[in-house]
Amino acid sequence: MRLVEGYPGGVARLLLFVLDMVDQAWEVSYVFRPLRDTLAGAEDCVQRNAGLIVEFGDESRATKAVLELLESLSAQICTEDAMVSGLPRERAEAADRAVRHAQAAIEAINPVSQEYSDIRDRIIGYAEQRSCCYEAIALAARTLIAFYETGNSLERAIERIRRIESRTAEIADESLISEVRAERFSLMELQGRLDSEWMRVDQGKMIYIYPFATRGIKPERAAQESRSKARDWSLAGVRPPEVHNNLELDDIWAAGSNLSKRRYAGCFIKLPDVVVGGQRGERYYMLHAGIVLSALGNHHVRFEVELNSVSAECLHAMMFRAAPESGEMALSFSTCTESDNDQPLAWPRLSDLAADLIWDLGERLLPNPNQGRRPLGNRTVISRPGLYYVFVSIGAASTTRGPATERKEASEVTTTDQLRNAVGVQLLMNPIPSVVGSAGEWVRYSRPKDLLELTGPAGEWVVKTCNTACLVTLGLPDFLRGTWGSLVEFVISLDGLFEGWANELARHYEKSDEFDDEWSKLERKKATAAELSDLSDEMSAERRNLDTFTVELHYTTGLLSSPALVSSPHAADALQSLLQMSGFYRKVDKFFRGIERLSHERLGGTIEKLAQQQAEQEKAKQAAKVSAILAIIAALGIAGLGEILQTGFGMDEWPTIWIVLAVIIIGVAAGFIVHYWELMKISTRRGRGRNDTG
Structure with missing residues (x-):
């Protein structure tokens, strides 16, 4: 100023x-x-x-x-x-x-x-x-x-x-x-829509899911470490009140003996409840919080809230709060948290709390020997802000004529067809947007033409988008709803696994770029055989690492899509349908195509060029040896020629010497010409190789 x-x-x-x-x-x-x-x-x-x-x-x-x-x-x-x-x-x-x-x-x-x-x-x-x-x-x-x-x-x-x-x-x-x-x-x-039927969720639950993957530690090991040590960890400032040694799934996840070593099992870290409030001290609702560590690698943070008499506009607000673009609230654990200034910790968004929990979990699984938080490139957990799902499970619903206030007489919804035509159901058919243009914008959402949906034998209805999933089980008992819910939650949590695989594949691509740069440097400076051999060994080792990653990927994706992952044939069929809906097979195919390109076109091509150049250098070395041997033979032959000239033709010493010297000079000149010709051929082949690469 x-x-x-x-x-x-x-x-x-x-x-x-x-x-x-x-x-x-x-x-x-x-x-x-x-x-x-x-x-x-x-x-x-x-x-x-x-x-x-x-x-x-x-x-x-x-x-x-x-x-x-x-x-x-x-x-x-x-x-x-x-x-x-x-x-x-x-x-x-x-x-x-x-x-x-x-x-x-x-x-x-x-x-x-x-x-x-x-x-x-x-x-x-x-x-x-x-x-x-x-x-x-x-x-x-x-x-x-x-x-x-x-x-x-x-x-x-x-x-x-x-x-x-x-x-x-x-x-x-x-x-x-x-x-x-x-x-x-x-x-x-x-x-x-004033005179239309409006949806109200009378009973259900909403689960916010934030998938992630681990790096540097196998999924089974992560679950095992959490079982034994998580009670003493501080995660986002709180210590878990309970650590369950299993995921408490029903018997359909009890796989056959051939999959007994690797199946959907793991550890559940229960956290204190989370209070969702306003910036002026309001308390809106509580979330049950926890972290799932899966032996298959589909780890995720989950927050769950019961839905009772929730109107469409309230459902919209609750769903949007999962996004990193949501507005600032005041979220805190119901128990005291640890902070540097002795003030209770609070988070403005649910995604911020999930990110802190994921990061802290990674630090506990593989502590940083240098103290403090690791640099981003060395972290042990893989996640990102936009990686989340909102899973809405509806067990009972009703409709009212006009906005669904509790003062109005409601009609029970008994079929999914009734629900499909109600105002508010469009929230279940569309993904959560990154921005909102107006407060009532949700009512303008239309039914997508390529909606991914599945209808079960008893009228179960599953709808999935890129960041939401909905399960409607009207008139079914809670245990059946739980079975379907575990299948849906399993499938949408696989995105964390894909995120980890994508990160691993990106690292292999970065390594390939480094090899390409090193190869270019060696070409420019005419590398020695030892330097070429070292680079070839490093690239072969990287290719073996990529092959190991490919084998693990084949094994895990085969297990995830195996009918034997669950014990019930009906559940296996439903799981296959859900995987198909989620684009699982398309994503897997995309990964394998990327690995194929990296292994054969990039690493394989460079390794072949290295092998060719090493062969050419070896050929030149052998040619040099042959030339030396021939020179020795020629020298011996010239010495014999001198002796013949002296004895056979009776020539004096000096003329004989001059004749021998002339022969030697001619031989040396011829050797230089042959050596230069070989070098020119090698240089020409290198130039062609570079042009082909360009």
Whole structure:
């Protein structure tokens, strides 16, 4: 701020620059905390340097106006945060704050003189645009709250938002207009479904699954280590209250004797319950938390919550909270956690908590000898933020005419066909998106044409997308629902296994690139036979490692797709259908094609070139030996020739010497010519090899 001291409107211009930078960053980011912290830091800086600003006059008015805009932008960000958190009341309050601060900015800047006209125009233009947009958003948010509670008509609200949209179009660009339009379209769709049957989940459960893989430790060993040591581990600041020595699966997972050494078994680390709350101390629901360590390698963190009388809009909010793009909540364990400042640990998102649990588990399985966390490239667990599933299991459901409030009389759903036509079922047929455009957007989701679904003999209905799965078992007992649930959970948790395999294959490709670079260097400097031999040995060892990985991959994928993995033929058939739905066989085929290309086209090709060059060097070495032997023979022959000339023809000593020397010179010259010719042939073959490679 001292750099702009004394410049007319200097502080206001500096703050407008901060406003623009944060606004632009917000366009491409769903991590809101750093944006709000930047705005708060700018305001704090102004407060701490208040002495640099004249208390009264245009400078003070301009600065105050921009500070109001910073507050408005912070409230706008909070509005989106509340929307992707599934908190409609907080969204309406934040949108109202954004409008109030924008209007306060206009009031503050209006009296300034002509000298500040450019700042005034900039502030008024921004404030009026945002005021219109967030007036519509606040109205839509409050309207939705009332609609879900009462089911009253939305016509008046839609018309009011249409008028605001027209007013916004006169002063704002398409970006803001499209936000208002999105709100209106969602309300129009809801109004069109006002007399439709709306779904309510009366009994069921939702399971958030975060798959991961381990590296540097076999899956069986990871499960064994966890059984014996996990009770003493600190995972995300808590110690597991229980460690189960098995996964407590039903008997269908008891494989035959030929698979007794490797089957779906393992260890379950039970964690304290997780409280899902708001940033103001609200408590919404509890999650049962745990970590599954599987002997097959399909490890995953799981959080489970019971569903009782859950409406479609609440189901949407709960499902979206699994995503890393969800808004900031306040998640904490129900028991005390360990932290450096003796404050209870809390996480803004479920995905953040899952990531910490996975990372800490990796550190416990293979402790880092250098202390602290490992670099990313050396970690022992493989996962990523977008790798998650939401599994919804529905045991009982009902429908109401209009929004499914508990005050309305509900009709029991007895067939999946009834459920397929209800408002809200589209949430079960579509993946969780990475962004949300408006609060009621979910009602506009359509039924995908390529929907992956499976219907069981008793009416069981399974639907799967890229990050969701749904099991509907209406009228079936809980133990049957548990059997189907274990099959679905098993299949969707396999994505962690694929993630680990993809990471391993990527490492082999990186190693292949390193070999290619080394081979190029050796070619340029005309490597020695020893250097070529060393590189060839390293590449052969890498190829053996790749072959070992391939064998393990064949064995594991064969086991996963084997009918003998489960004891029941009916369950085996259902498992095969689920694997087919999930794209398991397509993914496996893709892996084997990648391995084939790496092994034969890249590693194999380079190894063949190395072998060819080694053969050429060996041939040249043998040719040199032959030349030396011939030279010796020639020397002996020349010595004999001299003796013949002296005795047979009676020549004197000096003429004989000169004749012998001439013969020697001719022989040496011929040897050099032959040696040069061989070198030229080798060089030509190398050049052709490089051209073929290019």
